[in-house]
Amino acid sequence: MQTGQFKLGNFQTQSGDVLQDACLSYETHGELSADKSNAIVYPTWYTGTHEDNRGAIGVGKALDPERYFIIVPDMFCNGLSSSPSNTKAPQDRGRFPSITPYDNVIAQHRLCGEHFGIEQLQLVVGFSMSAQQAFHWAALFPEMVKAIAPICGTSKTSPHNLLFLEGIKRALTADASWANGDYVDPPENGLRAFTTVYASWAFSQTFYREGLHLTVGGQHFDSMAEFLEFFHGIFARHDANNLLGMLETWQLADVSNHSKFGGDWRAALSSITCPAIVLPSKTDLYFPPEDNEVEVSMMPSAELRVIPSAYGHAAGFPGLSTAEDDEFIDDALRELLSQS
């Protein structure tokens, strides 16, 4: 494994703002082959950093570093790539520019080309917000991407998903100590509300009915309160402005939001001609299978393969997911890689 920081310079965003001295953080696994033909991109998701992707990468897995060169670019606003928390005035904190999934993908594309000289990707795989980036990759660079595997994510944030996000955003910012992002003390009460609401969305009704929240990621919890404390920790390690920045990227996700497609969702999805296995979780409450079903019907070479899990959205979250769900996903990745 190696980490790096790729300097993007002054980076033009889709919002119209230029992000000054932009930087893309990343981690790589394995070695790039001499002909540069073995690369995979696997971006990070909401709350994730490149460290969190490690759980899905390993010898013997589909994402095998002995065979592939796996690049894990950190999403803007995750605290490692350019983010509200690490950017200088006047673009610091709440003044950080809006970032779209395309902004992330364009930065990642530059990393692949300018830094590594890669012209082809065997696979772009992603979970949740990084599944959204996988859709964007395939639509914008069809000649470069040989296959995609979006896990628990859509090409465009649905109205319901957008509303879920609006709710948690309002919960966080209802705390007056947030102060439009210029807080002195972190907005602790707002963040508690945020993570409590989030916990009710991230797993399924059945997950809680069956008490599965009492054993997650190999850890045991004696009560719902203990589980919530654990879940809160996933978010609490992040700066509140970073959380809001990534949330905005999520709300803005729309594969058709590019001059190439001019807002035509069908055109954008039709342009994804590479093989795709789209992997929603059966019980995902904010990226439900029905949303992917509509998308797959517009994609020429895509298959919908629903993860039969009670874990809700977390079915695809390495570290929170079950061994069974991990294997289900790994099989799909292996299948795509064997074809590409």
Place this chain on the structure above:
Amino acid sequence: MQTGQFKLGNFQTQSGDVLQDACLSYETHGELSADKSNAIVYPTWYTGTHEDNRGAIGVGKALDPERYFIIVPDMFCNGLSSSPSNTKAPQDRGRFPSITPYDNVIAQHRLCGEHFGIEQLQLVVGFSMSAQQAFHWAALFPEMVKAIAPICGTSKTSPHNLLFLEGIKRALTADASWANGDYVDPPENGLRAFTTVYASWAFSQTFYREGLHLTVGGQHFDSMAEFLEFFHGIFARHDANNLLGMLETWQLADVSNHSKFGGDWRAALSSITCPAIVLPSKTDLYFPPEDNEVEVSMMPSAELRVIPSAYGHAAGFPGLSTAEDDEFIDDALRELLSQS
């Protein structure tokens, strides 16, 4: 229609507190027959007052005031029955006692017996929190209740439902102006967060995907923002402490929480021997059909009849629901009343 205020005196609650000078507000429709055999109880739900039940009552409907005497008792904390907003110190505002569904049902039972002299109910029907009260009625007074129709509600608040409620409670109380219930100005930001999160739960993903939120209850909205403003209004007419009081009742809902059952959920449900048609909405996100399925399996004379609706929880909400869903429910009530 007639409204009334039934004086309960000093009312012993399950929490151990005695609610001083307690009062149960109610409305009745139709006339009580000479032999007092035509009574129906239909309590109010979260955010509801007796005015909101009127939409489901009318000549030609199952709940026909020309045939039945329909009592609509206002739930404690709804602003009309004893509530944080209308109770004197030292039990005012955040100091109002915890109220359980059983407290409501016991007060309603006294209204029926002491005030009206009713010994038998043809039906207890309820939506959401009032569905919870219907379960409680049948378990506690099996000799009195001839049938129940719980619509979009369970006998016990599930862990997931409890977490959903905890999330919105934290969203409201993250607003420092709430001041533990002793607010001077209402906690407007907290309430906005509360209702935004609530809106994402109250209807289904499909409801929003298909744009059904743009036409609700006969009203047209030009945008999600306009719809949210309308939805916000359902809650904003209530005092924040009342909203939190009813929310606590909801969180405490457990049909087995009575000395008669001693916490044995199966025993409580098995004791509901009257005919029951349990009516969840197929797409309800916090009272999902699966929760009722488990319950019905423990009830000797119950049938699960899923409302095939995209309206989520609101499928059973008179005024927000569709004519088709209303009719589906009305048919079930008619069937129960024809048997009883």
